[in-house]
Amino acid sequence: MILDPVETLKQLVAIPSVNPMGRETDDPTFGEARLTDHLEALFSQIGLPTFRQPVAPGRDNLIAWLEGDVPPSQVGPVLLLDAHQDTVPVEGMTVDPFGAEQRAGRIYGRGACDTKGGMAAVLAAVSRLARQKPHPRPTIVVSFTVNEEYGFTGARRLTQLWNGTGSQVFSCKPHAAVVMEPTGLDVVVASKGMIRWNCTTRGRASHSSCPEAGENAVYRMARAVTAIEHYASELAASDPHPLCGTPTASVGTIHGGISVNIVPDRCTIEIDHRVPPEECPEALRQRLIDDLAGATGADVLLEHDWPTLIAPPLSDRTNGVLADRLFRAADEFSGECRPRGVSYAANAAFYSAAGVPSVIFGPGFIEQAHTADEWVAEDQIHKATEILYRFCVNEWSGLHDAP
Helix, strand or coil, X not given: CCCCHHHHHHHHHHCCCECCCCCCCCCCCECCHHHHHHHHHHHHHHXXXXXEEEEECCEEEEEEEECCCCCHXXXXXXXXXXXXXXXXXXXXXXXXXXXXXXXCCEEECCCHHHHHHHHHHHHHHHHHHHHHCCCCCCEEEEEEECCCCCCCHHHHHHHHHHHCCCCHXXXXXXXXXXXXXXXXXXXXXXXXXXEEEEEEEXXXXXXXXXXXXXXXXXXXXXXXXXXXXXXXXXXXXXXXXXXXXXXXXXXXXXXXXXXXXXXXCEEEEEEEEEECCCCCHHHHHHHHHHHHHHHHCCCCCEEECCCCEEECCECCCCCHHHHHHHHHHHHHHHCXXXXXXXXXXXXXXHHHHCCCCEEEECCCCHHHCCCCCCEEEHHHHHHHHHXXXXXXXXXXXXXXXXX
């Protein structure tokens, strides 16, 4: 059975897989479970074996594989094709988030661009490989991971299989990985890493009619926020990475006080720090902490929690041969491909950090991801499918032996 990528995409968009983003809820649109069930059924129709890897209650990575000419047990090459199952929430959307409307050459709905379009292309390409069994071809491992949008726990859990636990396919590391994200069919070879953490200031509560009797934690935090704004402007003026630009720092949330008539004794912000390749997220976090200590004064005690999320950067120093081969397959077909870097984080960085050369590739453009009318163009889905197929058939031979 060979799947049609556009029809497959419409099925995927129609199945909600909204990431709860840390919230506990009984809303049936949240979580990936129903999508995982559907994907498992599709692989059964294609004739590929699967297994589930639990990541959190009701949230499983789904792994399938198509054995190549030389199986992994005989040290044959293994290619990982990865896409995440979850989407961001749907509040504020101006189209039916699960309607999968097909109009003017586009498919609309939550996840159509990020990244069910890439998932559909993988499914269509692999179904064709399974039916036609061209030679030569590597063993193809497909991983549809959970919780990419809020912590990358699916990708991190997947790498634990590479010590041989759970499947003979993972008795060794994959030789390369292509991670699906909306890149406009460019090959992304580098991405920024990130580190996030909470920072708190404390004061002393008092009645708001006599604020001089208290110490306002919000005022203290305001000095820290101003210092972070200044720090961020200095980063913007630093020497940029040639593909990913300069580091960035921003304050995303601020919470303080419990009532307008009480001087707040606590205020907390959440900091997001993005770092280009060849820089260490933990080192830049410490640089910002030291900078704040000097900028806010001795009377402002800042409490920095342990990071809530660390994602390594993806370096183009580790994936050159893989990128060249995928670039050749893409450019030969579409004439639109170019190597580039991005500022967002993706599963690829975790696979690369685990020793697997990895790139990011897929249909759609990041500008359409997470939007109120999220969409992806049908021609991008068809092109991505053909590129993946051609890469597996024409460009893989000898790749796992390359230095």
